[in-house]
Amino acid sequence: MIPTLPLSGVRVADFTRVLTGPFATMLLGDLGADVIKVEPPGGDDTRGWGPPFQMGEGGRESSYFLSVNRNKRSVILDLKAPAGLDAARALVAGSDVLVENFRPGTLDRLGLGWDALHAEFPRLIYATITGFGLSGPYRDRAGYDVVAQGMGGMMSYNGDVGGPPLRVGVAVADVFSGALITQAILAALYQREKTGVGTRVDVNLLESVISLGSSQVGRYLATGEVPVPVGNDHRSIVPYGTVRCGDGYVNIAVGNDALWRRFCAALELTELGADPRFATNEGRVEHRAALDARMVGALAAFTRQELMERLDVAGVPCGPVNDLAEVFADPHVQGRGVAVTVPHPTLGETTVTSPPWRFDGEALPVRRAPPTPGQHTAEVLAELGGGPDTR
Structure with a gap:
């Protein structure tokens, strides 16, 4: 104390x-x-x-x-x-x-x-x-x-x-x-x-x-564009939000293009990583729907634990979507x-x-x-x- x-x-x-x-x-x-x-x-x-x-x-x-x-x-x-x-x-x-x-x-x-x-x-x-x-x-x-x-x-x-x-x-x-x-x-x-x-x-x-x-208000004041709900996604960063894997949900934060390349390499998503549409964050935002559709099947092959272990090793920010019982059972929280x-x-x-x-x-x-x-x-x-x- x-x-x-x-x-x-x-x-x-x-x-x-x-x-x-x-x-x-x-x-x-x-x-x-x-x-x-x-x-x-x-x-x-x-x-x-x-x-x-x-x-x-x-x-x-x-x-x-x-x-x-x-x-x-x-x-x-x-x-x-x-x-x-x-x-x-x-x-x-x-x-x-x-x-x-x-x-x-x-x-x-x-x-x-x-x-x-x-x-x-x-x-x-x-x-x-x-x-x-x-x-x-x-x-x-x-x-x-x-x-x-x-x-x-x-x-x-x-x-x-x-x-x-x-x-x-x-x-x-x-x-x-x-x-x-x-x-x-x-x-x-x-x-x-x-x-x-x-x-x-x-x-x-x-x-x-x-x-x-914050950013939603700033976006409106700068552009006059009224924001609408986008679920757990981010309006300006892709992929950033909640993804579903084989046995649950994980949050990922691929905040730049270097992280995107590490994300694809860690999960062996060679085809996605090579697609020129997704090479930059601007492109991923523009082609969000196409990327999301292809990621759904790819991520379903992993368990939550497998997904997080691979991303942790690669240094890609991620974390499980926990309920409160899981939060207070987490060894870090304890x-x-x-x-x-x-x-x-x-x-x-x-x-x-x-x-x-x-x-x-x-x-x-x-x-x-x-x-x-x-x-x-x-x-x-x-x-x-x-x-x-x-x-």
Whole structure:
């Protein structure tokens, strides 16, 4: 374990719920911040999202909640009650960062908005996550991942050729927004070291999805061409994507002409390698359908293992299409310690993913299991100089 975690000494008042905000504050907790998760009476909505639930002698916990709330402490505060609001203000007073994902204006009405808090606590960094931003016609709309994926264009170019719009199977608008706001918070902490003053940063789901579109968006802006779904293929590189072999699927990434020649040699595809139509990537893109038709039969002769072994030896990037059971059985994933089992107050123990970074080669620890509702209320209120009646 590294001696001092990067954000050790930083306190985060976490007024977020569901996914985007909790994912962001989990990352801050992973980096060493003391994240105080403020939950309403009844807890974060995702505590009830299930099945599936993990069962233990002390109760059950939603797998959804467990997935994004490690390395935090939980307090229950009723922000509609004066005592709860006073406790929340005390928490903010002792915090470096406030993160919230309420609809615009909600915390302003409670006296916990940016203008009021910045005037009173000028060093506070105030991070806001919304569906559509703090201005514009859609400002007051609630934001959800599926809505953002659709409105941001992602569903129009994701999916099978000729198929209907398809949502990405992970809540990428939520998760990417959470990662972006974390990045902004880290930059704001660095800026505060130079200026002594906190700032407000904000991210919204819609613009995060548009940003995540990357090359698809860039292609449209450059050419006016509206991208359509191409399945697992790549619009500008061939072959690049998922291929079927005798007993399963493998992803290959033949990113240049040298790799193409090695690909053909490794699989003894002499005829394909000699075809002038396929000698360059531009030609392979132009003649994609013809190449795909000829590769189908050729690759069916190999098992998944045979295909990957040959391509590995040749240095052609490839990998199996795994289900999650195969992912966590993979010796590399196991060797990297991606899954970590930690003690839990009601479950006995639970398994979560580890923080995704290494510092000086060392993994960051899971210091705390995802908390039970209000598990740390008394502890945190005592630190703030209050008592349990402030809830």
